[in-house]
Amino acid sequence: MPIIESTYKPSFYFKNGFISTVYSGLVRRVSLKQERERITLKDGDFLDLDWSFSNSKSNKLIILLHGLEGNGQRPYMTGTANHFNNNGLDAVCINFRGCRGENNLKYYSYHSGETEDLHAVIQHAILSKNYSEIYLKGFSLGGNIILKYLGEHHAIPDQVKASIAVSIPCDLYGSCKELHKLKNKLFHDRFLRDLVKHLKEKQKLFPEELSIELINTIKTLIEFDTIYTSKAHGFRDALDYYKKSSSLQFLHNIKTPTLIINALNDSFLSSECYPVKEAKRNPNLYLEMPNYGGHAGFVDKKNVYYNEKRALEFINANF
Structure with a gap:
């Protein structure tokens, strides 16, 4: 797909990548009521899932994956969940193994390429919760997991309709x-x-x-x-x-409509993390590279971030 021209224009101070990154991680607050569910994985370990719901019963769900050493209560997670709840979709924030204040049961835990736990949550949402439309959104490490999952798996469930990956270190x-x-x-x-x-x-x-x-x-x-x-x-x-x-090597094989949003002033990303060639060659892959935003710091009006608005727009435009 052609590269998407971004319309993101933050206020003066948030054009600074460092300021937008730090503000978004340490200062931003989002109020959201969540319900905790613990599921058992096939290896006997567990995952904690934090659910939030729209005001009306929904068959649509967005699954959210956090970044390195994050959790389901980080504002970039709850901000997206809240925005989607307000627009008719349920949301579930995955806490990766050992990421919510309690050690997981195994010596191994989570990493940037571990996709089986995501698959387990998707299956749980389909088989136990009966969601018929599922969308994926991940930040940083969590986004890399989504992209790798979509590119390496040959049988993505039909219920998975689209994905959004934000601030992704795909290399x-x-x-x-x-x-x-x-x-x-x-x-x-x-x-x-x-x-x-x-x-x-x-x-x-x-x-x-x-x-x-x-x-x-x-x-x-x-x-x-x-x-x-x-x-x-x-x-x-x-x-x-x-x-x-690294998800970069799997991008060519993604068949699910996918939007990547990587800011050009993200100090965490190398030049290889802007997959222009891969996006141009894959009709299912959309790449947006705003000039600003730092690392997951797309500050916007009324405490609804630009990436949150774009994620909903992307889904609505495709479905």
């Missing part, structure tokens, strides 16, 4: 290199602090898998992925994990 190694640069040190260090904190908690449950001494050697995100993420999830090392989990 994981390229994005990782950006996060390790000085410009992103504050973000890098915050991600690393939270990841190491949670890994230390997990180590207490699985001391035979990993020593606290080895955890204490972790100083970068790449080292974290080398020592834990790759080994826990069956990859050779961090680079093997990035290579096999």
